[in-house]
Amino acid sequence: xxxxxxxxxxxxxxxxxxxxxxxxxxxxxxxxxxxxxxxxxxxxxxxxxxxxxxxxxxxxxxxxxxxxxxxxxxxxxxxxxxxxxxxxxxxxxxxxxxxxxxxxxxxxxxxxxxxxxxxxxxxxxxxxxxxxxxxxxxxxxxxxxxxxxxx
Amino acid sequence: xxxxxxxxxxxxxxxxxxxxxxxxxxxxxxxxxxxxxxxxxxxxxxxxxxxxxxxxxxxxxxxxxxxxxxxxxxxxxxxxxxxxxxxxxxxxxxxxxxxxxxxxxxxxxxxxxxxxxxxxxxxxxxxxxxxxxxxxxxxxxxxxxxxxxxxxxxxxxxxxxxxxxxxxxxxxxxxxxxxxxxxxxxxxxxxxxxxxxxxxxxxxxxxxxxxxxxxx
Numbered sequence: 377x378x379x380x381x382x383x384x385x386x387x388x389x390x391x392x393x394x395x396x397x398x399x400x401x402x403x404x405x406x407x408x409x410x411x412x413x414x415x416x417x418x419x420x421x422x423x424x425x426x427x428x429x430x431x432x433x434x435x436x437x438x439x440x441x442x443x444x445x446x447x448x449x450x451x452x453x454x455x456x457x458x459x460x461x462x463x464x465x466x467x468x469x470x471x472x473x474x475x476x477x478x479x480x481x482x483x484x485x486x487x488x489x490x491x492x493x494x495x496x497x498x499x500x501x502x503x504x505x506x507x508x509x510x511x512x513x514x515x516x517x518x519x520x521x522x523x524x525x526x527x
Numbered sequence: 528x529x530x531x532x533x534x535x536x537x538x539x540x541x542x543x544x545x546x547x548x549x550x551x552x553x554x555x556x557x558x559x560x561x562x563x564x565x566x567x568x569x570x571x572x573x574x575x576x577x578x579x580x581x582x583x584x585x586x587x588x589x590x591x592x593x594x595x596x597x598x599x600x601x602x603x604x605x606x607x608x609x610x611x612x613x614x615x616x617x618x619x620x621x622x623x624x625x626x627x628x629x630x631x632x633x634x635x636x637x638x639x640x641x642x643x644x645x646x647x648x649x650x651x652x653x654x655x656x657x658x659x660x661x662x663x664x665x666x667x668x669x670x671x672x673x674x675x676x677x678x679x680x681x682x683x684x685x686x687x688x689x690x691x692x693x694x695x696x697x698x699x700x701x702x703x704x705x706x707x708x709x710x711x712x713x714x715x716x717x718x719x720x721x722x723x724x725x726x727x728x729x730x731x732x733x734x735x736x737x738x739x740x741x742x743x
Contacts (some may be wrong), residue, residue: 397719398694398701405713406701434727438695440673441680446585450599453607454581458573 386412388420392427400432559618566613577606580624583697584631590692591635593681601634628697628707632689639685679729687722690715 391413398458402413417424557560558579564572584605588598608630616623680688687707693704694715705715 378542393716393720396723397716404698406692430727431723434723434730437676437726437730438691440669441590441676442673443586443589446599446602448584450585450602451577451581454577454603455574456612457603457607458570458577459610460570508668516544 384412386416388423389415391416391424395427399435400428401435402515539719555660556619556622558623561617562613562623563618565610566616573610576609576623576684579639580627581606583624584627587631587692587697588635589679590696591632591689593639593677593684597638601631604633604634622703622706625703625706628693628699628703629709632707635689636685675730675733678720679726679733682729683722683725684712687718687725690718691726 386409390409394409394413402410402417405413417428455490549735560578561572561575561579565576581602585598585602588601588605589595592598592601605627609627680691683691689708692703693699693707694701697704699707701712701715705712708715708718
């Protein structure tokens with residue numbers, strides 16, 4: 377599947393393929409092909425116009441499905457789920473690291489009371505969550521402490 | 528086994544893997560500063576991220592699942608996972624929105640799989656319709672049309688539906704959508720084209736059926 381860069385002419389076939397994928401609004405097309413598409417539209421208005429009109433009908437149909445904004449209650453619940461990290465990031469990371477290590481680390485972190493949120497989440501989460509917790513442990517174990525920093 | 532680390536790669540749905548996978552390409556991420564503040568324990572940063580991304584995450588899930596309650600559960604779950612990975616987030620190495628989209632899609636796929644397993648997959652007449660925005664002046668015909676489009680979208684294979692939702696409704700670029708779907712841009716193009724072709728065929732057929740009914 378080739379692409380037409382801005383400096384190249386776009387074939388009719390490529391124009392049709394892109395329209396079928398990205399729809400009638402060329403602004404939604406990949407950035408690198410927009411100029412070439414615009415030139416073809418200018419050069420061949422009948423051909424390109426027929427293709428774009430067909431795709432515009434589908435775009436319009438898709439736009440008919442509007443969504444309400446998420447409820448304020450959802451926003452409240454999501455915010456309430458944010459961990460209460462009162463401690464500076466370095467402390468939080470230190471505690472998190474110990475928490476994912478075997479028993480000793482878990483006990484220490486639990487005693488510190490800083491990972492209650494994590495435990496609650498893990499207990500309430502679906503089965504796939506367990507894999508994420510394991511992955512998190514893996515990531516922290518293999519990572520150097522400095523690699524966690526958000527520069 | 529990963530040749531680089533000698534470790535077994537993590538599961539496909541893992542946020543950690545997603546952070547690490549996306550980290551191969553450096554991104555300019557407008558959320559980098561908020562993520563850095565979140566990692567330092569800044570609650571206002573959490574609120575900023577929720578305000579900025581929750582509507583889009585919730586909409587993505589709703590369009591994929593066509594069920595408001597399940598979509599809210601997915602949105603909540605996405606943010607729970609974000610809170611967990613925040614301390615390890617490396618600003619500039621992964622674009623947060625792409626990560627959120629990817630996690631949301633994977634959670635949606637899980638739920639869709641579960642539905643199929645329970646043999647309660649979308650019943651064209653039984654699934655919950657997406658309500659129009661409150662206050663929107665929609666005619667009965669417009670509502671019916673929206674229902675038809677929803678049904679046609681629901682009947683698409685998951686990945687084709689996801690490609691259309693990302694590119695059409697979420698306004699993702701082809702590169703962003705491909706990253707969220709974990710496919711190449713060429714594969715994304717193919718998913719989009721097949722999905723739109725199937726939608727057009729379904730909607731044309733339905734229109735023809737309706738006209739046939741009206742004639743009969």
